[in-house]
Amino acid sequence: MAHDSRATPEPSEGPIRVILWGLGAMGKLMARLVLSDPDLVLAGAVSRRVRDGLAGPVDIAHIAGLNRPTGVMASATLPEAVARSGGARVVLHATGSFVREVSGEIEACLEHDLNVVTIAEEMAFPWVAAPDLADQLDRLARSHGRTILGTGVNPGFILDTLIAFLTVAIGHVELINAKRVNDLSPYGPTVMRTQGVGLSPDEFRRGVEEGAVVGHVGFPESMHLIAKALGVKLSSIEQSREPIISSVRRETPHVLVQPGYVAGCRHSARGYLDGRVFIELDHPQQVRPEAEGIETGDFIRIEGYPSVSFRTGPELPGGIATAATAVNMVRPVALSGPGLLTMLDFPLPHGSARRQSEVAVNG
Amino acid sequence: MAHDSRATPEPSEGPIRVILWGLGAMGKLMARLVLSDPDLVLAGAVSRRVRDGLAGPVDIAHIAGLNRPTGVMASATLPEAVARSGGARVVLHATGSFVREVSGEIEACLEHDLNVVTIAEEMAFPWVAAPDLADQLDRLARSHGRTILGTGVNPGFILDTLIAFLTVAIGHVELINAKRVNDLSPYGPTVMRTQGVGLSPDEFRRGVEEGAVVGHVGFPESMHLIAKALGVKLSSIEQSREPIISSVRRETPHVLVQPGYVAGCRHSARGYLDGRVFIELDHPQQVRPEAEGIETGDFIRIEGYPSVSFRTGPELPGGIATAATAVNMVRPVALSGPGLLTMLDFPLPHGSARRQSEVAVNG
Numbered sequence: 001m002a003h004d005s006r007a008t009p010e011p012s013e014g015p016i017r018v019i020l021w022g023l024g025a026m027g028k029l030m031a032r033l034v035l036s037d038p039d040l041v042l043a044g045a046v047s048r049r050v051r052d053g054l055a056g057p058v059d060i061a062h063i064a065g066l067n068r069p070t071g072v073m074a075s076a077t078l079p080e081a082v083a084r085s086g087g088a089r090v091v092l093h094a095t096g097s098f099v100r101e102v103s104g105e106i107e108a109c110l111e112h113d114l115n116v117v118t119i120a121e122e123m124a125f126p127w128v129a130a131p132d133l134a135d136q137l138d139r140l141a142r143s144h145g146r147t148i149l150g151t152g153v154n155p156g157f158i159l160d161t162l163i164a165f166l167t168v169a170i171g172h173v174e175l176i177n178a179k180r181v182n183d184l185s186p187y188g189p190t191v192m193r194t195q196g197v198g199l200s201p202d203e204f205r206r207g208v209e210e211g212a213v214v215g216h217v218g219f220p221e222s223m224h225l226i227a228k229a230l231g232v233k234l235s236s237i238e239q240s241r242e243p244i245i246s247s248v249r250r251e252t253p254h255v256l257v258q259p260g261y262v263a264g265c266r267h268s269a270r271g272y273l274d275g276r277v278f279i280e281l282d283h284p285q286q287v288r289p290e291a292e293g294i295e296t297g298d299f300i301r302i303e304g305y306p307s308v309s310f311r312t313g314p315e316l317p318g319g320i321a322t323a324a325t326a327v328n329m330v331r332p333v334a335l336s337g338p339g340l341l342t343m344l345d346f347p348l349p350h351g352s353a354r355r356q357s358e359v360a361v362n363g
Numbered sequence: 364m365a366h367d368s369r370a371t372p373e374p375s376e377g378p379i380r381v382i383l384w385g386l387g388a389m390g391k392l393m394a395r396l397v398l399s400d401p402d403l404v405l406a407g408a409v410s411r412r413v414r415d416g417l418a419g420p421v422d423i424a425h426i427a428g429l430n431r432p433t434g435v436m437a438s439a440t441l442p443e444a445v446a447r448s449g450g451a452r453v454v455l456h457a458t459g460s461f462v463r464e465v466s467g468e469i470e471a472c473l474e475h476d477l478n479v480v481t482i483a484e485e486m487a488f489p490w491v492a493a494p495d496l497a498d499q500l501d502r503l504a505r506s507h508g509r510t511i512l513g514t515g516v517n518p519g520f521i522l523d524t525l526i527a528f529l530t531v532a533i534g535h536v537e538l539i540n541a542k543r544v545n546d547l548s549p550y551g552p553t554v555m556r557t558q559g560v561g562l563s564p565d566e567f568r569r570g571v572e573e574g575a576v577v578g579h580v581g582f583p584e585s586m587h588l589i590a591k592a593l594g595v596k597l598s599s600i601e602q603s604r605e606p607i608i609s610s611v612r613r614e615t616p617h618v619l620v621q622p623g624y625v626a627g628c629r630h631s632a633r634g635y636l637d638g639r640v641f642i643e644l645d646h647p648q649q650v651r652p653e654a655e656g657i658e659t660g661d662f663i664r665i666e667g668y669p670s671v672s673f674r675t676g677p678e679l680p681g682g683i684a685t686a687a688t689a690v691n692m693v694r695p696v697a698l699s700g701p702g703l704l705t706m707l708d709f710p711l712p713h714g715s716a717r718r719q720s721e722v723a724v725n726g
Contacts, residue, residue, distance in 0.1 A: 033534050157532050165528050167714030169520050171396050171687040230716040306680050316532055317669050324534040344711045351530030353593040
């Protein structure tokens with residue numbers, strides 16, 4: 001590797017060599033963070049664009065839009081990336097959202113004795129969406145002595161593990177109510193479609209019924225994470241997806257919303273315990289919330305002894321916060337005992353003050 | 364024990380038997396939380412009042428001000444409490460603030476093969492105040508296969524481990540600025556004296572010089588906790604204690620502050636990294652802040668990529684939050700590997716939704 005010629009480090013110290021799997025918007029952000037980190041080495045990447053023949057063997061800078069060469073070539077397949085990696089230990093995985101969609105790729109990583117940090121939303125607590133696959137991944141991870149973790153900003157942090165951690169200072173937890181109000185304006189056509197932005201209210205409702213309007217992926221996962229931390233088991237979870245109908249014209253580079261049309265999706269969920277609501281999560285996502293004076297932010301209210309309110313303002317930005325959370329978990333995952341784990345299982349997760357800010361911010 | 368006749372549980376499951384050491388304001392809050400928790404058993408208590416002959420062998424309800432008998436007798440000494448405890452595994456320790464003041468009591472716990480959770484502020488990161496004693500405690504803990512943890516709301520949570528945890532969603536941390544603005548009105552004469560409340564500005568300055576006005580105990584500990592989490596080492600820490608001079612009359616049951624006199628202490632600290640300020644912590648503590656329209660709360664600002672702001676409102680209440688944090692760490696400490704640990708070393712700390720709210724709130 002042009003950027004780091006040191007030998008493979010000892011397991012518990014020295015920089016950790018990382019392979020990126022997926023070079024989309026998230027992979028690009030992760031690449032920058034890994035490159036800026038003296039404790040990590042970007043040792044390879046797997047890109048669908050190389051596999052599909054859309055790019056030859058190129059420096060990942062070309063695919064990830066970085067402003068200078070990294071010396072790391074993108075590969076078409078995992079075995080190819082592993083062979084070039086000089087002893088990678090962790091795969092940062094960012095190719096999909098659903099357990100069934102990503103489990104094969106995660107198994108391939110384990111077969112190469114690699115640990116995995118994935119931002120697939122359902123993997124934050126995969127026993128909800130696919131308990132059999134989750135158990136299978138856990139067994140395979142243990143048999144290879146490797147670790148799998150699903151994480152990200154949400155699920156993985158703001159509406160689950162942060163809430164769980166806040167309760168350490170609370171004597172008795174009665175009710176959790178949390179809301180993430182964000183701005184979808186930076187996102188592209190895929191997000192506009194899955195959130196129903198620009199549709200008429202009727203089209204939106206039809207989209208929800210038919211599964212085209214998805215809303216947020218991760219509420220059941222977040223709720224089970226919180227409940228597990230607090231020592232209880234939810235009896236059921238209800239979800240609803242309602243259109244956020246704009247009363248004004250809202251426009252982004254990717255979508256135009258006329259008054260009376262849908263500016264976004266208000267996805268909310270209620271988790272029940274002993275016949276009463278115990279966790280309420282609310283995630284209204286829309287373009288240009290400021291057009292109607294809507295304040296964005298993350299709002300957490302815990303009722304109990306004592307009751308407390310916490311908030312951010314504006315919201316923790318979804319893209320970079322997801323990439324950062326994943327990159328920050330690389331070292332804990334590399335050093336952890338084996339198995340399919342969750343964010344509850346690691347010594348206090350944290351960031352780094354050791355990264356070079358130029359690499360992180362520019363490019 | 365009258366309230367629980369089960370045999371001593373296996374190490375990794377079943378309720379954990381706990382001895383309280385110290386039955387002051389904090390011990391009383393902890394007693395209530397332990398009594399309300401199906402996963403803990405209040406198995407004994409050590410009280411200075413019993414030792415000093417101010418109380419005979421009495422139910423701890425009488426000392427801790429609980430509204431019904433607990434069936435647990437307060438003891439004069441630790442050996443006595445251990446003998447009565449039916450196999451206690453953890454001591455919840457609340458007798459002092461400073462390492463030199465509490466290390467002997469913690470050693471006594473270890474000699475009885477007990478784990479310790481202490482709210483002594485300096486024990487949150489005891490290598491600052493007394494590195495030799497800290498190393499000695501660590502060695503003793505390891506030789507007995509037991510764990511020591513210092514925790515509380517501050518230090519231990521709001522201005523250190525919460526900040527460290529928030530950075531997991533941040534790509535690069537440049538500067539940390541946090542402020543805890545609280546209301547001292549509920550506190551008694553000791554706190555009024557150590558914060559200089561009611562003094563003239565000149566008396567306050569003399570009190571700071573002579574060490575009678577202490578302000579907050581824990582800033583260096585919090586700063587080293589944050590720095591350790593973020594992978595850096597601070598080169599120096601500066602602290603200052605300034606009088607908060609009231610422009611109006613402020614009164615509590617314990618103190619009267621005339622205009623021009625001191626309503627509290629603004630204690631702040633700056634931690635340096637590579638010649639620049641990296642962590643700024645500010646803790647203005649005063650009686651009746653609302654008398655001058657001052658909003659209480661915990662305010663955390665992290666500058667970096669991305670920059671984020673986080674706040675509570677009002678502040679997380681100091682007393683119950685400290686008791687809750689300590690009680691919530693009993694099980695993790697009982698199940699942990701040995702040594703003198705910090706809040707950074709445990710699987711994600713969290714609270715409980717299993718406690719009975721009546722016991723916790725009433726009494």
